[in-house]
Amino acid sequence: MKEELGIKNCLYPMPVTLVGAEVAGKANFITMAHVGIMDLNSISMGMAKFHHTNGGIKENGTFGVSIPSVGMVQVTDYCGLVSGKKVDKSKLFDVFYGKLKTAPMIRECPINMECRLIQTVDFPKHDVFIG
Ligand SMILES: Cc1cc2nc3c(=O)[nH]c(=O)nc-3n(C[C@H](O)[C@H](O)[C@H](O)COP(=O)(O)O)c2cc1C
Numbered sequence: 001m002k003e004e005l006g007i008k009n010c011l012y013p014m015p016v017t018l019v020g021a022e023v024a025g026k027a028n029f030i031t032m033a034h035v036g037i038m039d040l041n042s043i044s045m046g047m048a049k050f051h052h053t054n055g056g057i058k059e060n061g062t063f064g065v066s067i068p069s070v071g072m073v074q075v076t077d078y079c080g081l082v083s084g085k086k087v088d089k090s091k092l093f094d095v096f097y098g099k100l101k102t103a104p105m106i107r108e109c110p111i112n113m114e115c116r117l118i119q120t121v122d123f124p125k126h127d128v129f130i131g
Contacts, residue, residue, distance in 0.1 A: 014033040014034065014035070015033070015035070015067065016031060016032070016033050016068065016076060017031075017032050017033070017035050017065050017066060017067055017068075018030070018031060018032070018065075018066045018067075018068055018076060018079055018093075018106060018109065019031075019032045019035075019045065019047075019053060019063055019064065019065055019066075020063060020064035020065075020066065020095070020103065020104035020105060020106065021053045021056030021057045021060065021062070021063045021064070021103075021104065022056050022059070022060050022062075022102045022103075022104060023052055023053065023055055023056035023059075023084060024055075024056075026084075026088070026090050027089075027090040027095050027104035028052055028053050028056060028084035028089055028090065028104075029053075029079045029084075029089045029092065029093070029104070029106070030047070030051055030052070030053040030079060030080070030084075031076055031077070031079045031080030032045055032047065032065075034046040034047075035065065038130060042118065042130060042131065043065065043113070043115065043130070043131060044128055044129070044130050045065075045128070045129045045131075046123070046126045046127075046128050047126060047127050047128075047129060048125060048126055049125060049126060049127055051083065052083050052084035052085045053084065054127050057117060057127075057129055058117075058120070058127075060102040060103075061116060061117040062100045062101075062102045062103040062114065062115065062116055062117060062131075063103055063115050063117065063129065063131060064098075064103040064104050064105040064106075064112060064113070064114050064115065065112070065113045065115060065131075066105050066106040066109035066111070066112045066113075067109055067110065067111040067112075068106075068108075068109050069108070069109065069110055072108060072109070075092055075093075078092070079092070093106040093107070093108055094106070094107035094108060095107070097114075098112075098114040099114065100114045100115075100116060103115060115131030116131055117129060117130070117131050118130045118131055
């Protein structure tokens with residue numbers, strides 16, 4: 001028998017990513033699971049508005065999306081538990097930049113994407129960044 005759960009997003013599990021942005025000239029990383037495919041070259045991210053990272057994405061119009069390996073689970077969790085408002089997360093990784101110059105990416109991660117911000121959708125509590 002099926003149980004009705006009401007209005008609920010059940011699109012789980014999601015892959016966990018580390019999203020990097022330059023905030024006031026310093027790299028900051030946020031753990032992000034709500035990342036989706038828009039088309040073959042574009043992604044979306046639902047980022048709560050109070051996070052530290054949002055300002056950097058809006059300021060530079062760029063962000064990095066890095067996919068951590070299993071061995072990085074601890075540091076990935078850490079980036080999702082502490083805010084760049086209080087803690088410097090710029091030294092946690094070997095950070096590098098690509099062609100966009102302001103999208104921080106992580107050398108330890110097997111896959112990195114540098115993204116240009118195409119559009120921001122203004123949800124009540126989230127910035128939906130499309131890059
Ligand atoms: C596994 C995991 C997944 C997360 N996914 C999201 C997400 O998709 N969207 C979001 O707004 N916050 C998400 N968070 C919460 C942020 O990563 C967390 O609040 C972080 O400390 C914000 O960092 P910042 O203030 O430096 O930007 C997640 C946290 C964890 C641990």
